[in-house]
Amino acid sequence: MAKLAVSCIRFIFFINTLFQSASVAYNVINFGAKPDGKTDATQAFLRAWSSACYSNSPATLYVPRGLFLVKSISFNGPCRHRIVFQIDGTIIAPSSYWSLGNSGFWILFYKVNRLSIHGGTIDATGAGYWACRKSGKSCPPPTRSISFVGASNIVVSGLTSINSRFFHIAIDECVNIMLQKLKINAPSWSPNTDGVHIQSSSGITISNSAIMTGDDCISVGPGTKNSWIERIACGPGHGISIGSLGAYAAEEGVQNVTVTDSIFTGTQNGVRIKTWARPSNGFARNIRFRNITMTMVFNPIIIDQNYCPDNHCPHQSSGVTISGVTYRNIKGTSATPVAVNFGCSSSKPCTAIKLQGIRFTYFNKAATAYCKNARGSSSGVVVPGSCLG
Numbered sequence: 191m192a193k194l195a196v197s198c199i200r201f202i203f204f205i206n207t208l209f210q211s212a213s214v215a216y217n218v219i220n221f222g223a224k225p226d227g228k229t230d231a232t233q234a235f236l237r238a239w240s241s242a243c244y245s246n247s248p249a250t251l252y253v254p255r256g257l258f259l260v261k262s263i264s265f266n267g268p269c270r271h272r273i274v275f276q277i278d279g280t281i282i283a284p285s286s287y288w289s290l291g292n293s294g295f296w297i298l299f300y301k302v303n304r305l306s307i308h309g310g311t312i313d314a315t316g317a318g319y320w321a322c323r324k325s326g327k328s329c330p331p332p333t334r335s336i337s338f339v340g341a342s343n344i345v346v347s348g349l350t351s352i353n354s355r356f357f358h359i360a361i362d363e364c365v366n367i368m369l370q371k372l373k374i375n376a377p378s379w380s381p382n383t384d385g386v387h388i389q390s391s392s393g394i395t396i397s398n399s400a401i402m403t404g405d406d407c408i409s410v411g412p413g414t415k416n417s418w419i420e421r422i423a424c425g426p427g428h429g430i431s432i433g434s435l436g437a438y439a440a441e442e443g444v445q446n447v448t449v450t451d452s453i454f455t456g457t458q459n460g461v462r463i464k465t466w467a468r469p470s471n472g473f474a475r476n477i478r479f480r481n482i483t484m485t486m487v488f489n490p491i492i493i494d495q496n497y498c499p500d501n502h503c504p505h506q507s508s509g510v511t512i513s514g515v516t517y518r519n520i521k522g523t524s525a526t527p528v529a530v531n532f533g534c535s536s537s538k539p540c541t542a543i544k545l546q547g548i549r550f551t552y553f554n555k556a557a558t559a560y561c562k563n564a565r566g567s568s569s570g571v572v573v574p575g576s577c578l579g
Contacts (some may be wrong), residue, residue, distance in 0.1 A: 215250040216242045218258065225256020227282055234262045243269035250274040253310060257282050260297070262290045262333075266343070266513035267302035277310020277349070287319035287355065290333045290372035294356075297336045299344070306345040312336060316353040319378050332382060338364050347371050356378075358403070364391040378426035380404035385427065388414045390442060397421050406431045407457070412472060413442035413499045422452040429459035429487070432477060434497050436470035436510040443473035443511075453483045454522075460490035461517070464497040464534070465510040473511040484522030490550055491517055493564070495535045508535040514542045515566075521549040529557035529574055532564035539563035548572045 191462050197556070216238045219225070221438040223234035235258075241250035254277045283296055296314055299305065314335045322329040333494045335354040338344055342365040350373040351358040361367055369379045369386065376383040385401035388394050389411030400423040407424035410417070410432045424430060430449055435441065455458050461479040465472070484490050493515075495508040512534065529550035534540035543566030550557040550573060561577035568576035 239535030425455035
């Protein structure tokens, strides 16, 4: 915890430095972009980025009010100085679901350091792609709306992301990313539109955000560590999930992740850990869920080590080791009779699960708890009563 505190102090110092005013501004309109939502502004954005990236002093890339049509684009680093990416308008993707190619990315920040993104809206126009998926036709690969790969020291504040075709925000192999004051929105039936997906990253903070989507509000994938999630309003969606884990036999684990001070409304799950039922050396440990309120959530507290969303199930025993998971001060109403569900692996039982201050009802009646291969302890008021071995 001491190391985590020192890292937080350093990150706060970095944020204060990053938010200092940049000295040179590059307006995308001056590079040929038109705010009409029809003219392709991709190359104009790239020219503006290149100028900001190679500037001899800190720079601002400015997107003014209006609609800017942008195709698949990669903002590459490293850059010479810090950059502020100020968005006052809306960046919109082409409506054709074939328009973004096969890369899996719409807006990509690759190996960028010392970047802050402020405000604005990105609209991935996902309706056509969702319809393609639903119809069973041949569709292009799913496209993340905004991705950070190999990036560090990034702040995203006040961004609105709507109608993503896949993940709204994806973070992979990154260090020190702060996401705050986000608004993420896609219909509850839109497939795989996770609000934020993290993997192979450290020092990720997500706070003060409202996420309404068709999949996990936040999904924490393999290789994530030392991360903090707080003050999230989640719903509709599938909740906040650790996982899925165990898709591969050799896989990084998840450790030191906290979810706190959040609200879930009408979600499919609340706080969830999900793993595939197959051999794996993966793990989830030192996970803390605390100070959470849920309203009509279908699986408020759940560990599912037989995760299988597509009916192509491995039917084995999960090798993912789950240990040191704490649930504290979590309350609300369950939309199903079982409010606490620990379905753990027969070969790697869950251990050191802690329950404290749990209170759930089911339509003004007592909710129930289910445990399989789950070991741990409880203290204080725990309703439904603990079934941990």
